[in-house]
Amino acid sequence: MIKTQGQSVLDRAQQGNQPTDEELIARFQNGDAYAFDLLVHRYKDPLLNFIYRFLSDLVESEDIVQETFYRVYKNKHYYKEVAKFSTWIYTIAGNLAKTELRRRKRRKVFSIHKETAAEKELELPDLKSDPEKEVNTIVTEKIIQKAITSLPQKFRQVIVLRDIQGFSYEEISSIIKVPLGTVKSRVNRARLKLQADLSFLLEDLESVSS
Amino acid sequence: MGDSDRMKNYISDYLENSLDPSTHKEFEDALKRSPELRSMSDRMAILSTRLNNLKYRKCSDEFSLKLRKRIHTSSEPLISRQNMVRYSFAASFVIILVIATFTITNLSSESPDTTPALQGSSESPVNNTNPVSSPVSGNDANTFVNDGEVNINTKSNQRAISDSTSSKTQPEKKKDKPPIKYVDQKE
Numbered sequence: 074m075i076k077t078q079g080q081s082v083l084d085r086a087q088q089g090n091q092p093t094d095e096e097l098i099a100r101f102q103n104g105d106a107y108a109f110d111l112l113v114h115r116y117k118d119p120l121l122n123f124i125y126r127f128l129s130d131l132v133e134s135e136d137i138v139q140e141t142f143y144r145v146y147k148n149k150h151y152y153k154e155v156a157k158f159s160t161w162i163y164t165i166a167g168n169l170a171k172t173e174l175r176r177r178k179r180r181k182v183f184s185i186h187k188e189t190a191a192e193k194e195l196e197l198p199d200l201k202s203d204p205e206k207e208v209n210t211i212v213t214e215k216i217i218q219k220a221i222t223s224l225p226q227k228f229r230q231v232i233v234l235r236d237i238q239g240f241s242y243e244e245i246s247s248i249i250k251v252p253l254g255t256v257k258s259r260v261n262r263a264r265l266k267l268q269a270d271l272s273f274l275l276e277d278l279e280s281v282s283s
Numbered sequence: 284m285g286d287s288d289r290m291k292n293y294i295s296d297y298l299e300n301s302l303d304p305s306t307h308k309e310f311e312d313a314l315k316r317s318p319e320l321r322s323m324s325d326r327m328a329i330l331s332t333r334l335n336n337l338k339y340r341k342c343s344d345e346f347s348l349k350l351r352k353r354i355h356t357s358s359e360p361l362i363s364r365q366n367m368v369r370y371s372f373a374a375s376f377v378i379i380l381v382i383a384t385f386t387i388t389n390l391s392s393e394s395p396d397t398t399p400a401l402q403g404s405s406e407s408p409v410n411n412t413n414p415v416s417s418p419v420s421g422n423d424a425n426t427f428v429n430d431g432e433v434n435i436n437t438k439s440n441q442r443a444i445s446d447s448t449s450s451k452t453q454p455e456k457k458k459d460k461p462p463i464k465y466v467d468q469k470e
Contacts, residue, residue: 113350117342125340135342142350143357214338236334261295268326275326 094158102149109149112158113142119238120166126233127170129222137173141166160247163238167230167248174226213274220270228263235260287317294324298331 092100092108094115100108117138124134144165145152152161221229230249234240242260246253268275290313296302297310314321 110347113347117346118340121342122340131340134340135346138342139346139350139353143353146354147357210338213333217333217337232334236331237337239335257295258292261292264295264327264330265291265323268323268330271330272326275329 095154098149098152098158099154102152109146112145116159116162117142120162123163123233123238124166124170126218126221126237127229128173129218133173137166137169140169144169156247157244159240160244163234163240163248164250171226216274217271220267223270224263224266228259228266231256231259232263232267236264286313287320290317290320291323294320294327297324298328 092111094112097108097112097115101112120138120141121131121134124137125131128134128137141162145162152158221232224232231245234245234248235242240248242253242256245260246256249256251259290310293302293306293310297307302310314324
């Protein structure tokens, strides 16, 4: 059974007596600025991971997350409780990421991965642990990230939402506004494509696991 | 489409255990028959696990601070716009006040008591202490007495009244107006 990481992060955030996202946005709509801070705290990292898998640039991704929250702040009254708050905010973030990708295309920037200083710093291996393992992990992740980025946008979006963010098919359908069957089909095709692109890596991982 | 190709579409659903029982059975039969399908299914499971365990990125420590600054900055132009409106109102008020003061000053400077033509007239306390006994313009007639009735208006007031009545018909030609002669009053 496939488990997802992103969902567990959101679930953890909403455990206990903590208010739901919908309660928080309602409070924020009524002028409670602290509720907005809680939403920022809850969503900033999941959104960063979502955007990062699209853009492969941490600094730009963080800027887009900033822009997402800024839009939520400015347009708080546009949110109606017919949809989940997470669906709404991920739709905003996804649209901003797509806009950024289109802008990049116009600029004819073909570099798939632009490594920034901040990113290099974040990826420095912890030398106290096994350096070889750390380096392998980093290399593997870079290869996977590159493969994700080279996927067609419609596949990339669904696989990130499903396998990295951990959304249900129904939620993905709401976020990207395509029918449920199409989402399922796209996820499967994206996985097959990714699998084909990463065959050399998966063979190694397969041999290690077996 | 071959059976193997059709079954490829079900790999995700099989791994997520969301196939209906009959398709699930059909898929497992296909797995036994096709090593390629088996391999694909295994690799997809590994891939999904690997994707799920990708390094979790975190926003920088200054993220919230930056966001607050951004929100604050974006609200500044609105405040300055409001201030601009206030300042414009204040400026217009001052301008109107200045114009009004200027107009009032001009009007008062045109008042009869201060017109140069009347300077040195009988009302002047310096030149004439007894206006009745010394009429203006060299005429001996008492301008305060008309047909046996005493006109208590001073000469300047009389002129002002005369001006105001004539200005209704000819308001713009003050300079061309001939000087008033008081000599005809007795006649």
